[in-house]
Amino acid sequence: MRYSIFSLAKAALSGHKGWTRAWRDPQPKKHYDVVIIGGGGHGLATAYYLAKEYGIRNVAVLEKGWIGSGNAGRNTTIIRSNYMLQGNVGFYELSMKLWERQEQDLNYNTMVSQRGIINLYHSDAQRDAFARRGNVMRINGIDAELLDGEQIRKVLPFLNYNNARFPVMGGLWQPRAGTARHDAVVWGYARAADSFGVDIIQNCEVTGFTRDQNGKITGVETARGTIGAGKVGMAVAGSTSRVAAMAGMRLPIESHVLQAFVSEAIKPLIPGVITFGAGHFYVSQSDKGGLVFGGDLDGYNSYAQRGNMPVMEDVCEGGMALMPMIGRVRLLRQWGGIMDMSMDGTPIIDKTPIDGLYLNAGWCYGGFKATPASGLVFAHLLARDEPHEEAKRFRLDRFRRGAMIDEKGQGAQPNLH
Amino acid sequence: MAEYSWEVRSPLRNAFAPGRLGLASGDAGIALAEISDFSLVQVMARRGQVANVAKAAKKAWGVLPPEKPAAVVGKDATLIWTGPDQFFVLTAGSVPDPVPPLAVIFGGAASLSDQSGGRCLIRLSGSKVREALAKVSSVDLHDTVFPVGAAAATSIDHTGVNLWRGPDAADGHPAYSLLVFTSFADSLWHTLADAAAEYGVEATRTPLS
């Protein structure tokens, strides 16, 4: 059923009894052309673009729990394309362009809200680094502005300009950045993929791979039986190493916990997304009114989806240092997501050395904003067996070749990215 | 030719003037003192030399160096545990280079580094000293866990410190000593004074005796 104000008004007349499932609840078939492991945003988007752009519709998305239960449902909803290194720049801008038409594509209001992002700087060195970045963005046709202290004061009058330990000197602004309603992105892709005939199968944990005598992947073993597949794509960020281990692969990935926080809902206070890199803090305000914020990784390997107090305190200290007006606003919830931290802070989208097995992984803490482009380029790879133009640098062998894409320059130390 | 003099300056010279800080009424709950005129040398045993280092220390100061986090008071020196097989030798009086006499004591058994300029010594005591320290230190200072003589290499304000409990003060309240990095001293002093402010603070400067 197509969604619109008219269908909504019409449904209201019948007490909304007429709405049907947003996506079906099918029994798994014996065989699919493509099986995607992972019913998060990336997996569902991959299925959607496989069906829509590449005409491959005999596709199943297998989700061990409920769709969106991983990082798609735990992130801080920021979308942006303010990257600096070749490989990232074009890819994230492709994603931004897909965000900009997503609601109309999917017929689902994912609340893509381009209220802008400002990365604050507090020293000449940070300003210079942002100038380098902003110029890369402009050279690649991406919107970016370098704001000075006075300009920041006009748009963010509530920051601490009086007695800050690290005074705000300016910021890099990307006006087209913003936020999207994370759960709605999952549901929107699920509904749209389903409408093309993609089977979304929840509560279907993958427990192993089936392979032929040549070692080629022929399907997956699941909690709901063996499912045959022409190709298998993994989109299980956070659990990539665990699934890859079933196929005998070791990867340049560690799983780390990243916490996120939301405050009680308050009336509009913060216009867009603000990042305070010097203080390990970033924040936006949701449409519902909660301040959604976060900071650094807890810093140790974890699959526990919860963090500890030092980082919670560190993040709140950053928040108070930046905008001491939030002192009396209350933290409502804290949670943790498991980040697929790659060794250079950049994702991996590639064929694996195992025939028939494809990898979409290593999203670090940047997976949400990548959702549409990740789906599109992974669908391309699965359909064409060659990387999409905007993902050709996200190869698995780049570490062996020394062609890392390391925006932070931290090297093979995942907890520092 | 101009005269050259080499006056020692405290890293806390701008942080406070002796007197009352924080709550102005009633008895001060905290005595906060900068202790000056000391020498401090880091002693690290070389591999396999722990026993020889202990022997040398015993001979020099009459006590064995601490094998666990503790501060041991010997003749003319306090030996403060800083890590496995390493300790500080704290002595009264400021000299330009306290290492040579210790090099004689330890011979080749230990590596020595002067830290007299690298640390600032602060002493805290008073009826509310534990309450104030609980705001800055994660170490359990309960009598049963941290008795007189106990020491800890720990952090305050994300900064490494050496904390130990000396003999109780004359008024019967516990007294804690804190060695902090010189460059952080001004900042940490403010943190300590803030933590203690609600109890009233008597701030002083005293040479190490």
Next chain:
Amino acid sequence: MSRTSQISGDAAPLAFNDNPAADSRQPRSISTGTQSHRLSSGGQIDRKQPLGFTFDGKKMVGFAGDTLASALVANGIKLVGRSFKYHRPRGILTAGAEEPNALVELRGGARREPNTRATTTELYDGLAAESQNRWPSLRHDVMAVNSLFSPIFVAGFYYKTFMWPAKLWEKLYEPAIRRAAGLGKASGAADPDHYEKAWAHCDVLVVGSGPSGLAAALAAGRAGARVILAEEDSRLGGRLLSENGEIDGKPVAEWLAGAQREIAALANIRVMTRTAVFGVYDGGTYGAIERVNDHVPVPPAHQPRQRLWRIVAKHAVVAAGAIERPLVFPGNDRPGVMMASAVRSYINRFAAMPGRQVALFTNNDDGWRTAEAVQRAGGAVAAVIDSRGAAPERYRGLSAKLLGGVVSAVNGGVDCVRSIVVRDAGGRTQQIETDCLAMSGGWNPNVALSSFHRGRPVWRDDIAAFAPGQCPPGMVMVGAASGDFSLAACLREGHAAGEDAAKACGAKGKAGEAPKGDDEVFAIKPLWHVEGGKAFVDFQHDVTASDVKLAQREGFESVEHLKRYTTLGMATDQGKLSNVNGLALMAEATGRSIGDTGTTIYRPPYAPVAIGALAGHHRDENFHAWRLTPSHHWAAERGAVFVDTGLWKRAQWYPIDGEKDWLESVTREVLAVRNGVGFCDVSTLGKVDVRGPDAGIFLDRLYINTFSNLAVGKARYGLMLREDGLVYDDGTTSRLAEDHYFLTTTTAKAGPAMQHLEYCRQVLWPELDVQLTSVTDQWAQFSIAGPNTRDLLKNLCDPSEDLSNEGFPFMGVREVSLRGGMRARLYRISFSGEMAFEIGVPARYGEAMAENLMRAGAEFGVTPYGTEALGVMRIEKGHVAGPELNGTTTADDLGLGKMMSKKKDYIGRAMAGREALTAPDRQVVVGIKPVNKTNRLRSGAHIIPKGAAPGPETDQGYLTSVCYSPMLGHWIALALVERGRERHGEIVRAYDPLRGEDMDVEITSPVFYDPEGGRQRG
């Protein structure tokens, strides 16, 4: 499970149980005046201490001991707020932290606190509260029009609309939604109050001081354990403060007083009231928030508003009680509908009668207590509606009108209930006049703390609720929190858990006997939903029973989908009241059991915590600690401008009178050095004593070049890689003795490098005998540079010191005697490219050194210089620094590839050889000069070949470090440029669209000044 009995159809005359526990056997009358609903006696309020307060500007009076909510109840106020979505009028629903409706903006100005629960706000004299989420007034809220659209504004409606035209989302739809959403308004001004954090340690942490918690604390305390008893309320007692009954044969109030005396007498029990334990973290660390001064208008001087506690406990006994569950029936949200247990709290604890004709709607025995309490206090019970159809045995003697059936409608105005409609099993209805409807849908054990580590609560049919599942290590749940609701069970379990925990911690004392109480039966027959109209599940978020069913129809069947799609349980009460009802309705809709349906994941904090408290002392200038250099105060007294470098504050330049900007000052400083002599405090560089017989071998493995062959008395520049082959850090290392090297790092890497060195020593190469000591803070180190350096040093040093080129050659190091009786380490090294030395003395002589350098150099016009001039001179010399050592450059990129030894292993050697790291088209360090010498270069501009359009394929590098060169008289830069070393002399574009600049520049050697290096060797 409920026994049947005859429904009494008619109201019977009031009769009171003859209960010796009651404060007064006589019915109490309701007082008049502003406190129209205040009982004339009883309660734990102090009638001698009246407190004035205002709500929406209206002046009222309450008493000490009141909460804002109880004072409002006493004053007959029922309408206190508006709901989130439909802006429906709402009243006080509870008497605790689970309150979803009675949220106010407390205080004013910069201290305004939005979304503050009236039910947990202690009343103080002068308290001012405003209702929120309404305009223009609480009674007449224009946004209540939303309620008219409620047929359209169902769960998730916004996902289906507002999509066309796309541009209108940010411009129209979203701003409107954002304005309508949210609840209270934050002040928008910096919080003027102070917060702090503290640590506490104990053997046994007892959370909650109701009967279970008190019994646990007493048992553990008597046994001799170190106990912390944390209670979120201002006083101990928990539900004992609100209920009648007996413990050990005494009225609860008397027993409670005795227990408090005993606790106070036990030195090993620390009582923390107004302290809510909000989370449990790994290793037995509990987060708690103490509301130190929320019960006064403004915190006293030097005291915090709130204090964050990290309580480290070996064991925890969680006696957090249970939360009464609402019933889901049409009209259940109207002001005047209140939880039955809250009605008892207001009567028994606060002596405030919520209604003159109280009706009770229950599905369990416990709700009946409220009818009893109302009558005991002299109030009137309009009717008891028990969906089970019969009075429990225990309450048979209660003479009140008993109706079997359900409440199917609630009638009344914006601010109160006037009547209810009761529908019996046969569908017959009757109307009951009432101004307060108490409801009880059973009790939910407060399992939150048990579930924060993913312990899944377990459904129990006997209590129709989830009980705790697997608790985090070291924690036990007791009493009502564990699903055992009787007073006797609470006391028994609490005592046993306290005793066990103490024993497990090694306590040897006797815990004594468990207190004894009434073992009342708790019987319930679930009633999840009464059909017939808008029945609210989540009050604050306006999620109705039909929303839950809609979510199910659309496939949002997982409880997490239900939560996210409908926003059920995401309000400020975190679903404390709504979650179980919501998932029971989902279970009903899907045909699964409630247990199989499961709960959503519980997340901390248990109750919302002020962000200010989580930050504590760390805000404003105290956000991070600061580090001062040995000459800081001296520099400050000379008017230096300081710059933050990591945590350090460094002198950036020293302006003098008449200079119009920083550039003028810096240029003067550079020229003073290049033409005379200057000095700079460089103590921030990391300094490490590397000692021991294997120190040389250790450094060989650490650096790409060799140090074991460095002669004593010599210094050498060294470069370290990371194990991935990229440059990590650089610095000069000197050999002071056969077994003693003095290593320096960059300022930025001082900490991490020390960690790295220790890793190498302790983990990688334990076979080496080497000791490492950070001496960064020990040494005040100054760079003295310029052609007159040697002259200055002659004045400073003892005349016996030979400072000639022969006596002290370039890269030489030794200890020297200074005039006035000081020893110093002198290093002949140069960052500026000038004739230069670095001199080091213990940090406590740092200020004296600055003064003596001024004295010794006075005749040469010695000039102190800051980091800016230091930077200019290193760029002029083409020395790389932070902007070039950016974690993505190789030694060869920096022009230092020749230093890489082939004769030894060292960190990073193998990985440095990878193809992409040795490719010919890498970006390498070059110099950049503007073609038009009047042009200013800017760091961050990109290099584009002449004639090419800027784009990803033509972006060949960027300017890393830029300065105005006083020696060259124009701006210069270092840059990383593709194949840069082959392109010296080429003209390219420095393209800077961010700042609207685009100019021709020339690629040059990075060494702009004295390329032969004669000056530093002279």
Next chain:
Amino acid sequence: MRIACPFCGERELGEFTYLGDAAPKRPMAFAADGAEQPEAQDLFFDYVYLRDNVAGDMTERWYHGGGCRSWLTVTRNTTTHEIKAVHAAPGAGAQKRTKAGATS
């Protein structure tokens, strides 16, 4: 999280920094004269980049930088954060010279 430092006793998480899996061992990929062995890049690639990323008990390197500056080998469950064992690194303190590459 709290880690029981074998030297200092139990301390809070904030005093420690994390490096990662202790399982990878630095390869000996160079001959005595410094010549690089042919397989050096493969061995180091594996050491520097590939991880088991264990879900369960894992031995890890932690540094007690906010305390005694000892490197520790910690066995910790990555799904529950439970710490099962803590040992000092082989070269902590002044223990006698230990064979190169040995770990505890």
